[in-house]
Amino acid sequence: MSDLLSVTPSGLYCEAGGFYIDPWRPVERAVVTHAHSDHARPGSKRYLCSSACAPFVRLRCGEESAISCLEFGERRTINGVTLSLHPAGHILGSAQVRVEHQGEVWVVTGDYKTEPDPTVEPFELVRCHTLITECTFGLPVYRWPEALAEFERINAWWAANQSAGRTSVLMGYSLGKAQRLLAGVDAGLGPIFAHGAVLGPTQAYRDQGIRLPPVRPVSEAPLDVDWPRALVVAPPGAEATPWMRRFRESATAFASGWMAVRGIKRRRGVERGFVISDHVDWPALMEVVAATGASRVLTTHGYSAVVAKHLSERGLDSSPLETQFRGEAEEEGA
Ligand SMILES: [Zn+2]
């Protein structure tokens, strides 16, 4: 019997159901785990995603996109294949895809994390026979500190910059990470401003009832604004642009799982790194793989060969899923 899901030139495909999951090329029917650019691509005829994810797919793929929605846990049968979406805890609305056909269950995790995060639906463990897991941080060196402690360090950094008369510019991906940062910082310290790229997703989070502190657009700041008191949330890369000049003296920091490794921080050219990730670290990845009960594990996104080798040595049937090459820098929301 052929596999329920297999890789084709357009992406991961369910032949029995006639749909793709996070396809790379435009297809007839795309099931989308979440709206980061390496998962949701414009041009497909029809999209299926979680209701909470739909506003972000519209932002990414265009207002006119044909999107149908599933609530988490709701089942839909397509050509005899039963499909459902389950919270992945990565960003708001992010889903794992459960596919069942003739008693065989596959789960595609998309990007996921198990850590508590007030801006997303909590990760749901879904048991399955075959698991396709992301491995963005699939090396033993990646172990996240407690997020609350990391947010304390961010607040302390902001306060120290205020004393030193420097504007605090905190960088994180505009969809997901920026909102998690906004929810986690101490808004009592001073005013919060955001780069234009952060505003749309932030409003979409608010529209869905996620509580975030007041945020003003940098572009609408009054001329006499006291920048050194402010925290500015911006997407990565902003630090290398003329946009930064308005802040005069600034301190830059990047919030990402990549900041757990010293050399990467140096390469990004930021002064401070905070280890806040929306992906599982190594221990969480291993826990989830074991808890799903899957006997077969296909690995993708990131350190797929390392993870597959490790799982094989522990007796699982594991191999990397051959996918289109993606460099680590392309991974959004990390
Ligand atoms: Zn993502």
Ligand SMILES: [Zn+2]
């Ligand atoms: Zn991703």
